[in-house]
Amino acid sequence: MSDSHHPTDLSPSVPASIEMQTEVRDFFGWRETDDFHSAQSLLSAVEDSENPTWARHKRLATLSKLYRRLVIRQADIAVLGAAIEPDELLAALETPTILVPADGATGVLSELPASISDKAWSRIACVVSDADGGSGTNEAVRRAVPIVLHAHADNTANWRDLLNLAMAQVEPPELILTHQTTKKIPGMHNPGGFTDGDRAVCFLLALGVERRRISLLGTRTDIVGRWSGYTNEERKLEKLIWMERVLDIHGF
Structure with missing residues (x-):
């Protein structure tokens, strides 16, 4: 994001990443109208909720806070x-690195000693999620970690479950909403990307984080990571090929 942009403008740093979303839909035989319907439904569910921290201006404030923490x-x-493993995370915690897990990757924190796990949770700026990360994502919700929540055609039930869990908390997590359509949806953003992992990279770059400040831990395209949550392994491996392509056009 250039200096001329407002911190809450999440236009993709590489416009081709939006075009690639269309290629992905064509490859898998998905319809953009279904992605759009899920996005509109998520937006309505959030903005019709009784949680004041999910109001549109509050979500923009959440984005501004992330801008200050990660960019400024x-x-x-x-x-x-x-595919993140505890030893990789422990090495990262030896430096003042901020963590942005992709969905269920937060589950790895459960395998750390309690004192180190608490340190790791304090380093998490947000979780980028389409709500199918299982226990790791649920724990992030319970800990009120900001969620960059994504809508696509076949995750409506998942994001509804996540919102219900969030609303049951004394302190629900702050939200930023993303979608993967070619349309402009006020109140939501499309920074690019397809899977949670590459979408996290697209989100950070769109926010204004410099490429050289981003590292990837536990990002594999040859295996389905054990923190993938609920997934079809064969289909997931196909998706990882697209993740690799998205990361490649962003210089990773």
Whole structure:
């Protein structure tokens, strides 16, 4: 994001990443109208809720806070992928690196000693999620970690479950909403990307984080990571090929 942009403008840093979303839909035989319907439904569910922190201006404030923490302070950031292992995370915690897990990758924190796990949770700026990350994502919700929540055609039931869990908390997590359509949806953003892992990278770059400050931990395209949550392994491997393409056009 250039200096001329407002911190809450999440236009993709590489416009081709939006075009690639259309290629992905064509490859899998998905319809953009279904993606759009899920996005509109998510937006309505959030804005019709009784949680004041989910109001549109509050979501923009959440985005501004992330901008200050991640961009203004020039933080080094590690995106945690589904194949993250404890030793990789422990090495990252030896430095002042901020963590941005992709969905269920937060589950790896459960395998750390309690004192170190608490340190790791304090380093998490947000979780990028389409709400199918299982226990790791649910724990992030319970800990009120900001969620960059994504809507696509076949995750309506998942994001509804996540919102219900969030609303049951004394302190629900702050939200930023993303979609993957070619349309402009006020109140939502499309920074590019397809899977949670590459979408996390697209989100950070669109926010204004410099490429050189982003590292990838546990991002594999040859295996389905054990923190992938609920997934079809064969289909997931196909998706990982597209993740690799998205990361490639962003210089990773």
